[in-house]
Amino acid sequence: MTAYEKPSVTISEVERVLKTQLGSNVAEITPMAGGNLSSVFSFNNEGRGYVIKFSDMEGAYETEHYISTMLSKQGIPYPRCLRQGKAGHLAYCILERMDGxxxxxxxxxxxxxxxxxxxxxxxxxxxxxxxxxxxxxxxxxxxxxxxxxxxxxxxxxxxxxxxxxxxxxxxxxxxxxxxxxxxxxxxxxxxxxxxxxxxxxxxxxxxxxxxxxxxxxxxxxxxxxxxxxxxxxxxxxxxxxxxxxxxxxxxxxxxxxxxxxxxxxxxxxxxxxxxxxxxxxxxxxxxxxxxxxxxxxxxxxxxxxxxx
Missing domain, CATH: 3.90.1200.10 (Aminoglycoside phosphotransferase (APH), C-terminal lobe)
Incomplete structure (x- = not known):
């Protein structure tokens, strides 16, 4: 069994997903380091910072909205999940970008x-x-x-x-x-x-x-x-x-x-x-x-x- 490699996603693929979800005001799409299982990118939209994650694992991000809502409503500094969906065989999740x-x-x-x-x-x-x-x-x-x-x-x-x-x-x-x-x-x-x-x-x-x-x-x-x-x-x-x-x-x-x-x-x-x-x-x-x-x-x- 070979070592797991997270999915490879190009900037143009990220841009297509974001334009479909958020329109044409998306800017500064940048790959982020870290993440062993997801490919992660930061971006700006209408002056605010966000993150989008991609995964090829079954069921990825299905609970993200529930958990982020539960935690953020109770004052835990956890990013709110704004959108989630599928792009071909990949699942994606769009979250607010946190400071630090x-x-x-x-x-x-x-x-x-x-x-x-x-x-x-x-x-x-x-x-x-x-x-x-x-x-x-x-x-x-x-x-x-x-x-x-x-x-x-x-x-x-x-x-x-x-x-x-x-x-x-x-x-x-x-x-x-x-x-x-x-x-x-x-x-x-x-x-x-x-x-x-x-x-x-x-x-x-x-x-x-x-x-x-x-x-x-x-x-x-x-x-x-x-x-x-x-x-x-x-x-x-x-x-x-x-x-x-x-x-x-x-x-x-x-x-x-x-x-x-x-x-x-x-x-x-x-x-x-x-x-x-x-x-x-x-x-x-x-x-x-x-x-x-x-x-x-x-x-x-x-x-x-x-x-x-």
């Missing part, structure tokens, strides 16, 4: 200084009102989760057969990449053992909360973008942030903030371990598919050292 630049572009020292602000925003994000929605796991266009239980979600996430998705035929990675079947099986066994601690908790999960999906002006967080959104235990987002900002005392800062806010988190350690396994295993197969062996080895070693 990705946190990953700042120095290590500057990133560390913003950890308290990150924790504050993460807590607000995880505590949004979910309304009358139900279910766990991937969020559908109506706002409901795709599964009745957290465990059902985990089983489906790592099922061998996932036709039409990014993970279609992913078991081939055991034969064609650095992904080790025995390591994955061991981690899956541990994940299932810890899942009972995560099971009762249903909150909003961004699902990809790290420096490349967080915007900053250097002193404050100005935007949160590109979620892989789901319902479940909010400690999943903390696990993601901690692994991407290793060495910056994220867990300690988080616990101190929760204590000051009077938020009690039962079974914190066990739930965090369950979250580490869930996102870590997802990371293992992603890094293997992308050909990122250093990231694979680092995550593999971290997971195998957990709770030993």
């Amino acid at each position: 630049r990705i946190l990953a572009d700042f120095s290590a020292e500057e990133q560390t200084r913003q950890v308290p602000e990150l924790i504050k925003n993460l807590t607000r994000l995880n505590q949004v009102d979910l309304g009358r929605t139900s279910g766990y796991g991937w969020i559908g266009p109506t706002g409901d989760g795709a599964f009745q239980t957290w465990k059902d979600y985990l089983v489906a996430a790592f099922a061998e057969e996932q036709p039409g998705s990014f993970w279609d035929n992913w078991y081939e990675l055991f034969e064609s990449t650095c992904l080790e079947k025995d390591v994955f099986a061991e981690c899956y066994s541990r994940l299932m053992a810890y899942s009972s601690y995560n099971e009762p908790h249903r909150y909003f999960i961004h699902g990809d909360f790290h420096q490349w999906n967080i915007l900053s002006d250097g002193t404050r967080i100005t935007g949160i973008i590109d979620g892989n959104c789901a319902y479940g235990d909010f400690l999943v987002d903390l696990a993601i942030l901690d692994r991407h900002m290793e060495g910056r005392e994220v867990i300690q800062a988080y616990q101190e903030y929760q204590e000051k806010a009077g938020i009690v988190i039962p079974n914190f350690e066990e739930r965090l371990i369950g979250a580490y396994y869930f996102k870590g295993m997802d990371g293992l197969r992603f890094y293997a598919k992308m050909g990122w062996e250093d990231a694979y080895c680092s995550t593999r070693n971290f997971l195998l050292r957990l709770n030993t």
Whole structure:
């Protein structure tokens, strides 16, 4: 299995879509760096900045409007989705462009200084009102989760057969990449053992909360973008942030903030371990598919050292 490559989209193709959707006042169409799964462009229209994303994956952006509306209405700095549709085999989504630049572009020292602000925003994000929605796991266009239980979600996430998705035929990675079947099986066994601690908790999960999906002006967080959104235990987002900002005392800062806010988190350690396994295993197969062996080895070693 070859490494995944996001779709190639020309400026002229972007221009055609934007003129159809927004008319002739579109200007300054510019490719944007980043984004492992989408091709992203910025542009201006009538004096305001926007972003358009393209994906060739089935179901891409179907929930973008629901999620962006829910979050932005509750004061979360998340871009509003203005339009979405299809252009040939590609799905596209047009969103407002938020101020700031990705946190990953700042120095290590500057990133560390913003950890308290990150924790504050993460807590607000995880505590949004979910309304009358139900279910766990991937969020559908109506706002409901795709599964009745957290465990059902985990089983489906790592099922061998996932036709039409990014993970279609992913078991081939055991034969064609650095992904080790025995390591994955061991981690899956541990994940299932810890899942009972995560099971009762249903909150909003961004699902990809790290420096490349967080915007900053250097002193404050100005935007949160590109979620892989789901319902479940909010400690999943903390696990993601901690692994991407290793060495910056994220867990300690988080616990101190929760204590000051009077938020009690039962079974914190066990739930965090369950979250580490869930996102870590997802990371293992992603890094293997992308050909990122250093990231694979680092995550593999971290997971195998957990709770030993």
